[in-house]
Amino acid sequence: MSDLMIEISNLSKRFGEHVVLKDISLKVERGSVVAMIGPSGSGKSTLLRCINLLTMPDGGSICVGSRAMQFKNGYASKMHEKDLASYRATTGMVFQHFNLFPHMTVVQNVMEGQVTVKRVPKAEARAYAMELLTRVGLANKADTYPDMLSGGQKQRVAIARALALRPEVMLFDEATSALDPELVGEVLSVMKSLAEEGMTMILVTHEIAFAREVADQVIFMRDGVVVEAGPAAQVIDNPTQAATRSFLSRFNGPQIVR
Amino acid sequence: MYHWDFGAVWVYRNLLLSGLAYTLVYTLIVVVAGLLLGMVVGIGRVRAPMIIAVLLRGYVEVFRCTPVLVQLIWFYYALPILTGIEMAPSTAAALSLTLYGAAFYSEIVRAGILAVDWGQTEAGMAMGMRRKQIMRRIILPQAFRRMLPPLMSQSIMQLKNTSLLSVIAVPDLLYQAQSAAHDSYRPLELYTIAAVCYFAVLFPATVWSKRLESRLGKQDRS
Numbered sequence: 001m002s003d004l005m006i007e008i009s010n011l012s013k014r015f016g017e018h019v020v021l022k023d024i025s026l027k028v029e030r031g032s033v034v035a036m037i038g039p040s041g042s043g044k045s046t047l048l049r050c051i052n053l054l055t056m057p058d059g060g061s062i063c064v065g066s067r068a069m070q071f072k073n074g075y076a077s078k079m080h081e082k083d084l085a086s087y088r089a090t091t092g093m094v095f096q097h098f099n100l101f102p103h104m105t106v107v108q109n110v111m112e113g114q115v116t117v118k119r120v121p122k123a124e125a126r127a128y129a130m131e132l133l134t135r136v137g138l139a140n141k142a143d144t145y146p147d148m149l150s151g152g153q154k155q156r157v158a159i160a161r162a163l164a165l166r167p168e169v170m171l172f173d174e175a176t177s178a179l180d181p182e183l184v185g186e187v188l189s190v191m192k193s194l195a196e197e198g199m200t201m202i203l204v205t206h207e208i209a210f211a212r213e214v215a216d217q218v219i220f221m222r223d224g225v226v227v228e229a230g231p232a233a234q235v236i237d238n239p240t241q242a243a244t245r246s247f248l249s250r251f252n253g254p255q256i257v258r
Numbered sequence: 259m260y261h262w263d264f265g266a267v268w269v270y271r272n273l274l275l276s277g278l279a280y281t282l283v284y285t286l287i288v289v290v291a292g293l294l295l296g297m298v299v300g301i302g303r304v305r306a307p308m309i310i311a312v313l314l315r316g317y318v319e320v321f322r323c324t325p326v327l328v329q330l331i332w333f334y335y336a337l338p339i340l341t342g343i344e345m346a347p348s349t350a351a352a353l354s355l356t357l358y359g360a361a362f363y364s365e366i367v368r369a370g371i372l373a374v375d376w377g378q379t380e381a382g383m384a385m386g387m388r389r390k391q392i393m394r395r396i397i398l399p400q401a402f403r404r405m406l407p408p409l410m411s412q413s414i415m416q417l418k419n420t421s422l423l424s425v426i427a428v429p430d431l432l433y434q435a436q437s438a439a440h441d442s443y444r445p446l447e448l449y450t451i452a453a454v455c456y457f458a459v460l461f462p463a464t465v466w467s468k469r470l471e472s473r474l475g476k477q478d479r480s
Contacts, residue, residue, distance in 0.1 A: 052384055054380055054383060054384060081388065081389065082388070085383075085386045085387065085388050086386060087386075088383060088384055088385070088386040089385060089386025090386075091384075092384075093381075093384035095377060095380070095381065095384075097377055099375075099377040099378060099380060099381035100381075101378065101381070101396055101400075102400065103399045103400050112385070112395065113385040113386065113387070116387055116391050116395055117385060117386045117387055117391075161385070162384075162385075165385060165386065
């Protein structure tokens with residue numbers, strides 16, 4: 001029995017004259033990991049941002065869990081700000097530039113969504129925040145401010161902050177692209193352990209070796225269309241499309257998953 | 259060479275003190291009311307629907323681009339004729355200085371909000387926070403640090419602007435100094451005293467504001 005977590009049908013998006021996404025369809029099973037790869041400007045980040053509606057699609061539909069949404073002309077039908085917010089709380093998002101709240105301590109960052117969105121009592125929110133920080137290895141940094149952390153530590157806090165809302169899906173938008181090379185590993189290993197625990201994850205990434213190892217499905221995008229999709233090993237090791245081959249050839253040589 | 263005689267104006271000390279009290283109370287009123295209104299207008303210009311934002315911009319530009327003295331006189335003389343509502347000098351004074359100050363405060367608030375990285379708003383949205391929650395919990399606390407120094411200097415301007423109230427016979431420090439000058443034929447002494455009083459209030463305020471600014475700068479974590 002296939003257990004679909006996300007189903008995207010005929011999704012389209014344009015910014016002015018520029019068509020960013022053309023008729024995208026995608027299915028993601030519960031507990032699976034999907035990696036989206038492709039050159040910059042291919043639309044993969046836009047597609048990811050469409051899933052939690054930070055970017056509003058122009059047409060098509062998205063179904064996440066039991067919630068189905070139709071889009072027309074950049075609006076979701078029958079969705080008001082309140083519905084939009086409560087929907088977004090079911091997906092966790094991790095940004096390339098972390099976007100931690102600089103005026104809050106690490107633990108307050110992780111508590112914020114629980115307290116303001118889910119109305120969890122503070123003591124309970126703090127306890128769960130500490131549990132998550134322990135999980136990402138940063139319990140000892142709970143009371144420091146984000147600017148005292150390295151990039152890798154910031155991103156791990158950002159992951160804990162997203163997890164705090166107990167999302168059904170985690171979205172990673174180039175989570176390691178802004179990191180110094182020696183800090184990439186600590187973030188990838190947190191992401192990998194999440195995947196192993198059965199979290200449904202969609203990642204936009206340039207870490208091809210990581211995608212190969214962790215993702216169930218890899219999607220190669222270019223110019224707003226899905227050029228090739230399939231099991232990770234197949235798309236990365238034996239791409240059928242010339243465009244995929246030429247893109248992947250830039251990542252050749254031994255890559256070490258840390 | 260002018261012969262200074264401060265002893266001759268000592269009898270006016272209580273008059274001048276009452277004037278100073280008026281000046282300080284008016285400053286408090288127009289700063290507090292102006293800040294509240296400026297906050298609402300500043301946020302409104304960033305977040306309100308287009309039509310409201312345009313109206314707010316119109317208000318800000320009108321009050322920024324006309325002299326406060328003209329506004330003061332207009333509220334006192336012209337508005338009652340146009341609307342039939344008689345206004346006491348004290349009301350006209352408080353109203354025009356509040357509206358004038360709020361126009362400037364709102365620009366400071368608006369710039370402060372816009373200076374916060376858009377990624378902060380997106381992070382709040384991605385967590386399912388409502389727009390108001392994002393503004394209150396995420397944006398304003400960060401914007402406030404940057405806004406504080408210019409808000410302070412605008413408030414200092416507000417105190418100086420209260421000296422214009424004397425024009426419509428509100429008995430502030432300058433008005434009382436003037437009437438004492440007419441009475442005693444000692445304008446040099448009285449205007450000097452008035453200037454010293456303004457300086458004595460404002461200089462500590464600017465020093466304090468400078469200190470606050472450097473302290474905030476030191477602990478700025480963004």
